[in-house]
Amino acid sequence: MDLRDIEIFLALAEELHFGRTADRLHITASRVSHAIKKQERRIGAPLFERTSRTVRLTPLGKQLRDDLLPARRQFQQALDRAVVEARGVTGQLGVGYSTPWCADLVHRAAKALRDRHVGCTVQTYEIQFDDPLGLLRRGELDLQVSELPVHEIGITTGPVLFREPRALMVPAGHALAQLGSVSLQDLADAQLITPRGNIPKAVLDTHLPTHTPSGRLIPRGPAYTFWSEVPALVAAGLGVSVVAARAARYHDRPGVAFVPFHDGPSLDYGVLWPSTGPSSAVLAFVDLLRGTTDAEDGERPQSE
Known part of the structure; x- marks a missing residue:
């Protein structure tokens, strides 16, 4: 299984929808279907249960997802750190948050960023529910931590930081x-x-x-x-x-x-940034956000 097929599998495991997975990865739905079928042939068993209305992971698919996510995460963090070191981290970041618990996380990461990179400062903003993506779209924020899922043109979804019942x-x-x-x-x-x-x-x-x-x-x-x-x-x-x-x-x-609730989806919180691309300071801040949630029981995504 090559890296692109792993990326397709993990994206589908999160989205559980072939069309959304294709949009997220900027490929066709048939490319997603072909990649999954190829993986299932190689493994010798189904990874997803498919009906005309739903897509669900099989027990084997869940196990493969849980085994692959830590490796994918380490790979991404290594690349992010390399980019940060190459570009350097300076300037001011505008960071939004939607809830008090997101604010707590953002402020802890902001302190760590200032301690680690003296030339970088962080300005935080509370996101209002009547226009939750407005500041990000208008370029007034570099990133924000808020509720997922978000599938909006011009907005990139970064990592899920924690899942909340x-x-x-x-x-x-x-x-x-x-x-x-x-x-x-x-x-x-x-x-x-x-x-x-x-x-x-x-x-x-x-x-x-x-x-x-x-x-x-x-x-x-x-x-x-x-x-x-x-x-x-x-x-x-x-x-x-x-x-x-x-x-x-x-x-x-x-x-x-x-x-x-004893049923229904979790409430997931993650990072969003403009699709124009994250700066080195944004990548450094996201890395610190991940590290902050790693250190706290119950905040890390259950599948990671």
Whole structure:
């Protein structure tokens, strides 16, 4: 299996969609299909289960993904470090973040960058939900750490830094607050508070669906612009909100409860930067972000 085939396999293992994988790698869907079939013939067993509607990893495929990811990661880090050393790291970085826990990570990495590269400074910005990619598109940021997935022209998705289980923030007196866990089906029994603005479609489809897996309509509650509005809306009984599980540590207040999901996707956080290409300072900062998450239990991607 050559390096390009490994890249195709790992991209499909993450996207679980042939078209998105092709777009991400700038190749055709038939090239993706051919590469996977070639790998499966060589190995002698299927790596993916395919239907007309879904693509899933087989147990063998999951094992191969888990075995390859650390090697891919080390390979990329080695290349990134070589680029950084060749170009040097200077200047000011504009770095955005979307949540308090992303802010904590960004500030730790910023301190490490300043300590390591005296000529480099970092200016941080909080990303607002009504325009989550605006600062990046307008060139006011060099990179940002925020929710994935994002499939937008002009924006490159870097590494996933950590995967977070999801929870549902509900009014303390709501029937769902009495449960030990909730499912995606339960969203049909409450009004879902959603952000207004230019939210990436992939994020909306993944984390704020319009229908449950069985096809039930998920009612919409009030819309918000700033996150600080959400706990107050929930406490007032006006709806529920899908959040990262650790939001209970940052946003707990009287009148709300946090109930974990026992199904559905994780809430992934990663790095985004303009597709014009990362500078040496950006590459150095991303390397430090990775190192920071490595050092913290529970933050590293489960598959890496």
